[in-house]
Amino acid sequence: MLEVNAIDTYRGPAHILSGVSLRVDKKEVVCLVGRNGAGKTTTIESIMGFLPVRAGQILFHDEDVTGLPPHERAKRGIGYSPEDCGVFPDLSVSENLMISRWLGDEVAKRRNGGQRVDPDAQAFSLFPEVQSLLQRQGLHLSGGQRKMVAIARAMMLSPSLLLLDEAFEGLAPVVVNRFAEAVTKIKAMGVSILMAESHLGAATRIGDRLYAIDRGEIIFHGSPREALADEKVMKALRG
Amino acid sequence: MTIFIIQLLNSFFYAAVLFLIAAGLSLIYGVMRIVNLAHGSLYALGAYVSAWVVGGTVGHAASGTLGLAGLLLLLPVGAVAVAVVGAVIEPTLLRPLYRRPEEYHLLITFGLLMILEDAMKFLFGGTPLTAGSIMDHMGSIPIGRLLYPTYNLFVIAIGLIAALGLWWIIYRTKFGVILRATSQDRRMAAALGLNVSRVYVQAFAIGCFMAGLGGAVVVPAQAAVLGMGIEALILAFVVVVIGGLGSLEGALVGALIVGLVRTAGIQFFPEIELAVLYLIAMAVLLIRPTGLFGRA
Numbered sequence: 406m407l408e409v410n411a412i413d414t415y416r417g418p419a420h421i422l423s424g425v426s427l428r429v430d431k432k433e434v435v436c437l438v439g440r441n442g443a444g445k446t447t448t449i450e451s452i453m454g455f456l457p458v459r460a461g462q463i464l465f466h467d468e469d470v471t472g473l474p475p476h477e478r479a480k481r482g483i484g485y486s487p488e489d490c491g492v493f494p495d496l497s498v499s500e501n502l503m504i505s506r507w508l509g510d511e512v513a514k515r516r517n518g519g520q521r522v523d524p525d526a527q528a529f530s531l532f533p534e535v536q537s538l539l540q541r542q543g544l545h546l547s548g549g550q551r552k553m554v555a556i557a558r559a560m561m562l563s564p565s566l567l568l569l570d571e572a573f574e575g576l577a578p579v580v581v582n583r584f585a586e587a588v589t590k591i592k593a594m595g596v597s598i599l600m601a602e603s604h605l606g607a608a609t610r611i612g613d614r615l616y617a618i619d620r621g622e623i624i625f626h627g628s629p630r631e632a633l634a635d636e637k638v639m640k641a642l643r644g
Numbered sequence: 645m646t647i648f649i650i651q652l653l654n655s656f657f658y659a660a661v662l663f664l665i666a667a668g669l670s671l672i673y674g675v676m677r678i679v680n681l682a683h684g685s686l687y688a689l690g691a692y693v694s695a696w697v698v699g700g701t702v703g704h705a706a707s708g709t710l711g712l713a714g715l716l717l718l719l720p721v722g723a724v725a726v727a728v729v730g731a732v733i734e735p736t737l738l739r740p741l742y743r744r745p746e747e748y749h750l751l752i753t754f755g756l757l758m759i760l761e762d763a764m765k766f767l768f769g770g771t772p773l774t775a776g777s778i779m780d781h782m783g784s785i786p787i788g789r790l791l792y793p794t795y796n797l798f799v800i801a802i803g804l805i806a807a808l809g810l811w812w813i814i815y816r817t818k819f820g821v822i823l824r825a826t827s828q829d830r831r832m833a834a835a836l837g838l839n840v841s842r843v844y845v846q847a848f849a850i851g852c853f854m855a856g857l858g859g860a861v862v863v864p865a866q867a868a869v870l871g872m873g874i875e876a877l878i879l880a881f882v883v884v885v886i887g888g889l890g891s892l893e894g895a896l897v898g899a900l901i902v903g904l905v906r907t908a909g910i911q912f913f914p915e916i917e918l919a920v921l922y923l924i925a926m927a928v929l930l931i932r933p934t935g936l937f938g939r940a
Contacts, residue, residue, distance in 0.1 A: 453835055479837035491832035493825050500821050507818065508837035562837065 406431050406597055407452070407566055412461030414451045421447045422621045424461070427599075429566060434588060434598045436612035436634070438605055444621040445601035446488060449570045452599070453485050454478045465566070478551060480512055484564030484596075487570040488556040494544040498535065498554050501543055502528065505561040513563065521563050527594060530555040531587045550578050556587065560596075567591060569600045573607050585611050605642055609633055617641060646788030651907050653787075657796040659903025660803025661858050665876055666883035666895040667810060668854030674890035675827040676736060679746070681753040683855050684877025685760035686726050686840040690856025691868035692764055694722030695773035698863070702777045712781040719775065719860050726856025727849045734848040739841065757873070765870055772867035779864040789849075799861045806857070807896050814892060823847060827890075885925045888938020897936060 407429040414422040416539055422444050429435045439445050450456045450477040450492060452463060454475040463471045470478055479485070484505075506524055529536050538546065546554060547570035556562050559567055572588075588611050591598060602608040608615060609629035617625035617632060619641040625632060632638050660801045669683045680686075698718050735757065741748045782798065784791035814820040826833040826843045858876070859868070866872075883902050887894025902921060909917030928935060 455831060455835075474839075475831070475834040476837050476839050479835055485835040487832065487835075491829055493828045493832065495828055496821065496824055500825075503818075503821060504825055504833075505836045506932070511837075558836070634773065 406433075406466060406621075407599065408447070408462075408464040409452060410462045410464070412448075412463065413459045414447055414456050415459060416447065416456065422451065425451075425618070425621070425623055426461075427623065427626070429541065429597050429599050431597060432595055433613050434590060434592050434600065434611055435614050435616065436501075436599045436629075437599065437616045437618055438638075438642060439601075439618035440605070441603060443618045443641075445618055446570055447621070448618065449485075449487075449568050449599070449601050453483065453568060454476075462522035469583070479508060479562065482512070482562070482565040482570050484559030484567040485564045486552070486555040486559045486567070486569050488570060488574065488601075490551040492537055492543040492546060492551045492554050492558075494542065497539065497545055498541055498543065498546070499539040501554060502539075502558050504560050505558050505644055509562045524561045524563055527563070528560040531590055532583075533559065541624045548575050549577070552576065552584070556584075556591075560591065564596060567596055567598045569580075569598060571601055571603065573602065573604065581607065605638075646790055649787055650790060650792055651911060652904075653792060653796060653800070655900075655903040655907035656800045656803075657903075658906060659899040660800050660806075661862050662876075662879060662883050662902055663803050663896055663899035664806055664854050664858035664861070665880045666887070666899055667806070667892060668851035668858070669880050670884050670887075670890055670892065671771050671810075671854065672848055672851035672893045673884075675823055676742070676844055677746075678740075678749045679753070679889075680851070681750060681877065682733075682756035682760055683753075683851075684873035684875070685757045685764070686730065686852050686855040686873075687758060687859040687876045687880075688868065688870075688873030689729065689764060690722035690726045690775060690859030691863045692722070692768045692859070692871065693856075694719050694860035695775045695868045696768060697721045698772055698775035698778065702775075712778065715775070715778050715781065719778065719864070720857065722860040722863075723853050723856035726859070727853035730852025731845055731849040733852075734845050735841070738848070739820045744768040749783060749871070757877075761873065765790070768868070770870060772869045773863070774867040776865040776867075777864075793865070793866055799865070802857075802861055803899075806854070807892075810854075810892055814920045819846075842907070879921075882921050885935060886928050888935025889937065891937040894937035 409425060409427045411424045411426050412422055425448055437445050437448060447456060451458050454473060458471055462469060463483055475516060508598045509524050535553055538550060573584055576584060588598060612629055615627060615629055615632045616623050617638045624641055625635055625638045657758055665687050669680060672680050689713055701718055737752055741752055779793055779795045782794040784793050814823060822838055822843055826838060826840055830840050879902060883895060883898035886901055887898025905921055905924065906917060909920055
């Protein structure tokens with residue numbers, strides 16, 4: 406479904422990613438683990454199209470999307486929830502969700518005459534409490550609520566791939582369980598997930614496969630069990 | 645009492661024109677974070693085009709058949725022309741500079757101001773142009789013992805309709821949600837599938853349309869002259885400094901304050917009328933730097 410082939414990405418003059426390759430298959434949860442500053446967010450942003458890729462290629466459903474702007478990638482079915490959630494502060498939660506629902510409808514119309522799974526039912530089944538927040542402004546949401554809205558909003562697109570950047574960061578342990586359940590539900594809906602995660606514990610719990618990144622290079626690829634047993638990965642994550 | 649009502653109407657007339665200009669300036673800044681120094685020249689261009697079209701039609705033999713309604717319908721041609729100019733300027737001159745620091749935006753829009761001023765001098769010459777025939781056609785209404793131009797009331801109504809229309813577009817339509825989302829976080833808007841470049845062209849064209857409309861409605865009352873754009877730009881800045889750059893409510897309240905103070909100034913302290921306005925702007929900047937309705 407998603408193939409990232411040896412990409413090089415810069416932020417301004419700084420060379421951040423070198424030769425990063427990864428793959429996400431259908432109905433799969435893949436975690437990209439690494440310390441802060443290792444290149445996780447840069448990888449996610451390169452896949453979403455925010456940062457230009459200087460070398461390499463990104464394929465989505467076998468189509469080369471390397472040169473496409475972010476909105477075209479979203480239209481092809483890539484949902485995104487950034488580290489800071491990206492909830493529009495002056496828009497109500499309802500308006501925040503509305504935007505991706507419009508796009509989802511538009512994409513569904515183009516693909517199969519407008520037929521798609523009810524996006525509201527799908528998004529609210531993950532986090533029913535979002536329904537009680539619909540009239541609240543984005544500005545007045547708590548950190549956990551913002552993360553819920555961001556994921557629900559990305560799901561309104563009816564994506565086939567969801568990019569989650571630090572979805573568990575800053576959440577209380579009880580809430581982390583809710584988010585882990587949500588990830589499992591999203592996978593059951595047939596949506597693949599690529600998660601950037603700093604904590605190996607959460608990643609090994611929910612990931613089918615893991616990539617470890619350090620200083621802009623992929624240093625490990627394998628199952629969660631293999632990652633936990635790999636000294637190099639543990640060392641890179643501990644610093 | 646009659647004088648007071650007339651002065652109040654004068655200030656509303658003035659505020660309506662200023663609101664049209666400042667709302668466009670504020671809309672462009674709110675969505676694109678660009679301080680458009682060429683905004684005053686776009687207002688002047690709207691004034692020139694409308695005066696030229698209406699004046700040209702009146703001078704033509706067929707104008708008799710047009711009547712007042714026909715002339716009023718011709719008036720917004722200037723605003724449409726300026727919107728088209730805006731739709732060309734944004735992708736060609738501004739888009740390459742969005743990632744650059746703000747001083748580049750100021751430089752390019754200042755350069756544009758100079759180009760537009762010269763272009764107007766070249767196209768329309770140094771002679772003032774007017775669409776005064778509309779004002780003559782509309783006549784006057786009695787207020788107390790005096791007569792007041794009906795056209796001024798028409799402009800006040802246009803200002804009110806524009807304020808309500810803009811509010812409705814921004815807060816009650818799908819396009820408004822898209823506009824607000826893009827203004828708050830362009831990256832996230834793009835990640836949700838919005839074509840930010842297209843939203844920018846539309847927002848800039850609407851902002852330019854507002855400036856052009858300000859110019860179009862003013863020419864039946866005042867002639868289009870060279871330099872009118874600079875004066876309007878300065879006053880529009882006073883409006884947005886008071887009201888808050890990027891805020892529609894701020895543009896409305898700021899325009900009303902400037903309109904009222906200026907009218908009172910002309911009546912009671914004509915020598916320092918502009919200085920009083922700048923003092924108010926300075927006081928707002930010191931006490932509330934983001935303006936009355938602006939956000940940090």
